[in-house]
Amino acid sequence: MELNFKEIFTAFMVLFAVIDIIGNIPIIIDLRKKVGHIQSEKASLIAGVIMIIFLFVGKSLLNLIGIDVNSFAVAGAFILFFIALEMILGITLYKQEDSNAITASVFPLAFPLIAGPGSLTTLLSLRAEFATENIIVAVICNVVVIYIVLKTSAKIERILGPNGINIIRKVFGVILLAIAVKLFAHNIKALLV
Template identity: 75%
Template sequence: MWELLNAKQIFTAGMILFAVIDIIGNIPIIIDLRKKVGHIQSEKASVVAGIIMIVFLFVGKEILNLIGIDVNSFAVAGAFILFFLALEMILGITLYKDDEPETASIVPLAFPLIAGAGTLTTLVSLQAEYEAINIIVAILINIIFVYMVLKSSNKIEKVLGSQGISVIRKVFGVILLAIAVKLFATNIQSLFT
């Protein structure tokens, strides 16, 4: 198993996951959540997100097949979610209204913010190109980085200020919108062929 470790695969898979998880772009959402609930359970959110991703890496396709959903349909659904999240970030509106959560750990941090539809779809796609051990290492590296960002969200907010956070939120909203459009365009074609 250890002989399958490949630094290039780990780096590439890690960078792809880093872009899709987009924890830097989610800093404004994390700060908003912390203001609403008062405390973010960084450890719990990171561990649960890591477990969700690793489990989905091994049984994701089977789960989707079991309920009669192909990967492309899952990806299109994920594209819609990302699209609406991006609109919220860019326009400063709230489309999704939920009961006020008491804590922010599993929902909405671990799922769908960190291990969301885009991340899970990406994991299924990465399986076709990379060894599972390299993807797991890439997941763990990303989870460590996610934990560090969650833990230091207070300091990040102080450094950036409200204007900086607003700018980052809009910029990453546009990037998220582009990812949503690409995810939709790539997968919608295969639904009709």
């Protein structure tokens, strides 16, 4: 097993950009307001486990249920699209039936926000290019960053203030919308050919 730091760094940066935990701070703050408390350890750990399991069984799992990676990515694009609309327009499309910290830490935080279709499809494409052990190290590094951001989101909120959070929320909403459109456009082409 040979660890390649260039591969680890590249995989880390790609995943970091796709997961966009910094951009998700407004969503995390919103969730915390709705449910009171978010279990940072649980959310980070579950997201990490989902990503590592998907790295090994993702393609086979999708093939087993008759879904190709492109269809999975298009479905993910729709989820990202609706989350982005919530952020930009300040509306709530997602209704949590039993708003408690345990469920919110798992859904929608660990999945699909952190370990979502975007990061899962990214893992499948990284696997085609990089050694599996390097991708695992990159996932673990991202999980550590996610944990730190989740733990300090209250401090970040205090520093930025409500207006700062609102501005960041709208800006990242537009960025998320653009990612959703790109993910949709890129994968719908493959489905229509």
